[in-house]
Amino acid sequence: MKRILSTIMGLLVLLAANAQNVTTDGLHQPVNVNDVVVTKVAYAVFSSHDSVYVNPQTGQSDTVTIDDGMATYTPEEFEVKMAAKRAAIKKLIERAKARRNAPTITPDQDWNYEGKQERSSARLYYYTYPSVDADGNPVRLSALMGVPMNTVVDDFADILMGWPWGSSLISDIKIRPSNVVIGCHVTITSNWECPTSYERNTSILGLDNFRTDTGMMLFYTRYDLLRQPCCLVILPDYEGYGLTKDRPHPYLYQELTARQCVDATRYGLALYQQKVAREEELPLDDGWKTICVGFSQGGSVSLATHKYIETNDLTDELHFAGSVCGDGPYSPVDHLQYYMTDDGSTTYPFIKTSHRKERVSMPIVMPLILKGMLDSNPYMRQYAITDFLTQNFLNTGVIDYIEAKKNPDAKDQYSTGDVNEMFRLIKETGIHNGKQILQKDSLFPFDDGDNVHGNMRFMLTEKCLADFRRLTKGEELQNDFMKDLVKALESNNLTVGWRPQKRIGFYHTTYDTVVPYVNLLKFMERQSELTYYFANEGDKPSEREGVRPPHTTENETEADVMIIDTGSTADHVPAGQDFFFFGSVTSPDYQLMKWVLKGKE
Structure with a gap:
């Protein structure tokens, strides 16, 4: 059968x-930055604190940065906050000079707003750009671009400028964005959730910013000495949201959404390079790369964008490194068949989900x-x-x-x-x-x-x-x-029809009843020529399902695909929060991102 x-x-x-x-008209023509319209500029301020982290395996301790929250501000509001910070720096310098000693570089001890240590900021450009719709007609879409401001380093520079020898060091400590992230957002049904509607300042300590993947992905722009890389982040709204909220959203139309995400990236980069030429932003690192990241619908859009870039010869133009994909619907027919047939069993026999045959959670x-x-x-x-x-x-x-x-x-x-x-x-x-x-x-x-x-x-x-x-x-269907x-x-199946050339990092929880684990299993089955590395080597849920890729390695540097599949009892939404977990420098998204950016040796 x-x-x-x-x-x-x-x-x-x-x-x-x-x-x-999907038409490829204009895809290989240089973009005209004059076609980009900046509709708004805002600022994000990130708050965090240091915490001692003990590795449970080695027993060694280290200091890590814990994210506390984020809030967005208008340019006027942001300038008020920066003025207060500069005043705090001035007091720090004056006290240090009075002691006739150079200051210790711990500025966050001297300015503390609303109980938070505000260590880093990002400039947010809201912009519109031209693309195409399902019929090949021109459509103008919207996106958000987060640009790291590296204010920790700037603060150090301000302190050093208080000393005669400080100015000679400033050029050496200015940090440029190291990579570009194409951030692909999750399934949403309201326009206020899309990236260009992201203005979330109402919760205690800004913690509701972590409840959306837009907020989590904006954290890639944050700079600190421990959590790297620090990235330029481009977040497309998708057609049907933002500027085009009156249009239908082509849900799971993978090729079209990928084309529109690529256009958002190309025009976003053109806008950024214009800002660099005007000395309004710092240039990207010389070795910068682009990576797609997403969870849920965003996981499939990330993989679809990966496929689109490679199959349309855009790898070199975008310095493309690969994709990070969490719990995505890569094989939609197999996905729907799970709804019809699964009776709560998972790859862990001792765990039962709440799913039942012919039900949708x-x-x-x-x-x-x-x-x-x-x-x-x-x-x-x-x-x-x-x-x-x-x-x-x-x-x-x-x-x-x-x-x-x-x-x-x-x-x-x-x-x-x-x-x-x-x-x-x-x-x-x-x-x-x-x-x-x-x-x-x-x-x-x-x-x-x-x-x-x-x-x-x-x-x-x-x-x-x-x-x-x-x-x-497996019977013949009766209705057209x-x-x-x-x-x-x-036609939207991402597990077939191509052979990925760049790295892919997958995360999927076996307990997911909304976007089931079968999506990842089908990718492994159908992309059997790739070499796989399992981060959780001692426990491979896919093997329990009889999926054993013929090419596996215990050396992650040799792999095309890294997989983090987990038997966590977290269903889809909490699994997404685990994927972007903001309290650790080794969250799955970040672990996979660093691996993809390294490239295959």
């Missing part, structure tokens, strides 16, 4: 290969996938959402929640967490907008405390569900709309 299914899927992949012909995922395909994929535009989703499920407002991103006020939009709360309310009351939701306890059969689970038997139409069941058995959906999904 598996052989039959593999044959069917292989044919579908071949049929789908030419389904999405984050119900908004199905409407997002279907709407994304219907809005943008050439195979799908002839169909309607009612071919796939029941009217009763549609009555819960699922499409309205997605479309609400167009509303001008954040309070009238819905994040994925907000949507979950709406489903929870419906499960409790059985009512939405005055309409009774039938069989609410069957539609939403389980609440695991984090997510309200949806039952695909009551979410999908009878014909759609029947064909999904046939798909899992389902045949075309599978073709559309397979």
